[in-house]
Amino acid sequence: MPDRIPVEVDGRRLEISNLDKVLYPRAGFTKGEVLDYYTRIAPTMLPHLRGRPLTRTRYPNGVEGAGFFEKNAPAGTPEWVRTVPLPVPGSSKGREKIDFILVDELATVVWLANLAALELHTPQWRVDAEGRALDPDQLVVDLDPGPPAGLPECYEVALILRERLAADGLEGAAKTSGKKGMQLVVPLSGAETADEVSGYAKEVAEELARAHPKLIVAKMAKQLRPGKVFIDWSQNNAFKTTVAPYSLRAGPSPTVSAPLTWDEVEAGELTAADLTPAAVLERVSTRGDLLRRGS
Structure with missing residues (x-):
């Protein structure tokens, strides 16, 4: 060849x-x-x-x-x-x-x-046809577990966060990070600035950390994270990026940042290792894109 x-x-x-x-x-x-x-x-x-x-x-x-x-x-x-x-x-x-x-x-x-x-x-934002940056069209909350916590604890926090966001009329979709954590992706109208979205995400994270102090932390200090899930609200800063849906991850084996159904989050059984390229292609062929609005 x-x-x-x-x-x-x-x-x-x-x-x-x-x-x-x-x-x-x-x-x-x-x-x-x-x-x-x-x-x-x-x-x-x-x-x-x-x-x-x-x-x-x-x-x-x-x-x-x-x-x-x-x-x-x-x-x-x-x-x-x-x-x-x-x-x-x-x-x-x-x-x-x-x-x-x-x-x-x-x-x-x-x-x-x-x-x-x-x-x-x-x-969390796009550029227009002229290359000008637009306001964010999605809110992304990253759930980062501190060992020995892992993906099961992230699933638990995702369900708590889902309920809290629903109280404000927001509906998101879940995806794995492809490694140890996961993200919630919430479509937005594009009417708020990145600072406003980031500020809202921080308020929600801090509220949930107060309500669930044994499970959730909202501060970035790593010494606070062992055994808890850090709700990283800062992903909504205009200069921050998040791994894209369906991206490969660089680990010992190829895994994918893969969208999940809420039934799968509730079951809490899937691991990052389950979501290989072949598995994700099969999921897409049978289920389509679980991150589509309205899915």
């Missing part, structure tokens, strides 16, 4: 390479399998990516090698990949703005997968 293979994806020309390279050594999961997963999940994943400036975590030497975050469009970015210049406070390179990638089509997904961009992270 040639090292570099020219392909055409929806009229876009690009090259893919090193398909036999193992990116998850313990599982024997190859770059070709990463490309296959992202190509097949793209129709379901793209609506959650479109218009959102993308941060990637790349692992060119596999998950056991050195990975790195990447916000800016790398050298050699194809001219057909849509980019948008946006401010980056505190940039390590002193730049006021950098060019972010926008994932609007399948070819961009394939191109990123070929770069070993295993994890895809997005903010």
Whole structure:
């Protein structure tokens, strides 16, 4: 097999390479399998990516090698990949703005997968056609368990949080982080600023921490977290990102940040290891996108 293979994806020309390279050594999961997963999940994943400036975590030497975050469009970015210049406070390179990638089509997904961009992270807002940042269209609450707490405790907190949000007329969907925690994703009208959304999320988190002090913590101090679930309201800061729905995660084995039904959350039986690429593709084929509004 040639090292570099020219392909055409929806009229876009690009090259893919090193398909036999193992990116998850313990599982024997190859770059070709990463490309296959992202190509097949793209129709379901793209609506959650479109218009959102993308941060990637790349692992060119596999998950056991050195990975790195990447916000800016790398050298050699194809001219057909849509980019948008946006401010980056505190940039390590002193730049006021950098060019972010926008994932609007399948070819961009394939191109990123070929770069070993295993994890895809997005903010809670989009840009408009002119590249201007809009107000957030979703509220995301990250549930981060402090050992020995884990996903079962996150499920418990998710149900408490669901009930609290419902009291304010908000209805969200649940997804695993693909690792030890999970998130609740709540669609918004786009009428509130990021500061307003973040402030609301903080108020709710602090309220629930007071009501359930043995289970929930709302402060970021790590010494407060053992055995509890940290409700990370700060994910709604305009400059924060969250792992995107259906993104792979870089762990010993390939797992996916996968949407769940509330029945599954109540049952509390699924683990991150259950939600493999193959399992998630099967779930999507039979259940569709559980994060769609109204699902």
